[in-house]
Amino acid sequence: MRTHPFDLFAIDGLLTEEEREIQRTVRTMGERELRPQVAQWFEDGAIPARELARELGKLGVLGMHLEGYGCAGTSALSYGLACLELEAVDSGLRSLVSVQGSLAMYAIWKYGSEEHKQEWLPGMAAGEKIGCFGLTEPDAGSDPGAMRTTARRDGSDWILDGTKMWITNGSVADVAVVWARTDDGVRGFVVPTDTPGFSAPEIKRKLSLRASVTSELVLEDVRLPAEAMLPSARGLSGPLGCLNEARFGIVFGALGAARDCLETAISYVGDRTVFGRALASYQLTQQKLADMTLELGKGMLLALQLGRLKDAGRLTPEQISLGKLNNVREAIAIARECRTLLGANGITLEYPVIRHANNLESVLTYEGTSEVHTLVIGKALTGEGAFR
Structure with a gap:
């Protein structure tokens, strides 16, 4: 008779019934819908990102720990358990969910205007819209304070220029949260990816996270209205x-x-x-x-x-x-x-x-x-x- 490793620590006894049910639900979906295909996705270096986002939205895991705007409003621990079950299938799938919910959605939910939240969060929670998070740059990884992407005023508009690197979801995103240096310090901007001057070429030839979309973000004279700035985020x-x-x-x-x-x-x-x-x-x-x-x-x-x-x-x-x-x-x-x-x-x-x-x-x-x-x-x- 075999004992599961977690049973030796009596892990289940440390969870509430609701937490166990959320974990079971995510694990069941992962085993039935994701695991049978993930090795092929990894080998191909490609995933059906939009289809996956919609399925994960139906499951309720996109921004699940956030309140309102179509988000599930679960506990943080339940969100953690969902991440565990998704990464048990593949880290790339958990990355899709993490970047969508904990980076792009969280930035809008925490720092955005009410207009930002109403425009983007319900669709992102449903998986109908995909987000990415533009912070890392080719020469600014562990030291984000060294970022070179800039945002300058032109009348009431902002003009963004720069490059971001290693951006999960970038090539399939509908919206990018981009961080840039301004005269007032580092500020965040909500950038629809169909804005002229924005492009997101996909990074290929990876030997890791192959079941995940990884991209470069290129911003060349990207013009945004004043209200594109996240009003409640200032500095790093x-x-x-x-x-x-x-x-x-x-x-x-x-x-x-x-x-x-x-x-x-x-x-x-x-x-x-x-x-x-x-x-x-x-x-x-x-x-x-x-x-x-x-x-x-x-x-x-x-x-x-x-x-x-x-x-x-x-x-x-x-x-x-x-x-x-x-x-x-x-x-x-x-x-x-x-x-x-x-x-x-x-x-x-x-x-x-x-x-x-x-x-x-x-x-x-x-x-x-x-x-x-x-x-x-x-x-x-x-x-x-x-x-x-």
Whole structure:
């Protein structure tokens, strides 16, 4: 008789019935509708993004932790559990949901005008409109303060010029939230993607997050009306506040990828015969499984604690960094270890392990590198900033 890794930690007992039901619903949809196709999407390097967005909108996971405007208004922890189940299928699918809900929708919901919210949020929650978030630039990743994209006044209008890089959903988006340097500091703008001067060429030849649309954003004399500016965001605190929302989802999401790898490995070693015995019966195999279960379970307990803190309004950016650093680092280690248990089969798309491992290479870097989160924690511990 096999025990699921999470059962050793009695994880279900830490969730409410509503949270368990949301998790079951997302997992069921993922297993039935997404998993059968995701390996092919990964191999092709292409996904039916608009169709997926509509299906995810019907499921209610787009901006699900936001209130009003067609959003589900669930708890943050429920949103985290949804991210876990989506990333158990593929990190690219969770990225679509994270960028839509925690970056583009959250920016409009938190910092936008009522007109912005009414115009965009209901359609985005339904998956009828897709959003992207333009912060990262070719020469400004971990240091967003070095951005070169500018917005200058021309009468009552704004003129935006610049380039953004590694933008999820960019080529399929209907709206982009773009951050630019102005005479009044960094400000955010709501940019319909059909605005003249805006283009979003897709980035190809990726070996990670292949089941995800990744793009460059190019803004050449993009003219916007004065009301395109997000009125309640001033300085880097605006985009960084959005990033904390997305990082919270990753704290849970990375565990979904790790769980899927571990479940796959446990099943595989039970069926695989080596030297006349099941691979599962060897001590070295069991040590690997036990060690990975410990890290997966500890990561889940950390995620649940952060979720409860967020729902109580007491979660700090430093705590989000703690969760992102630990859980992604352990998830990629689990994926790599599971690959060893599958041997050569571990490098094929017949199993999800190498796909998760490749995806987690991106998750390790985006929404703050491990180095950045290490320094955030270090500053919290010492009171000394070590970024420069």
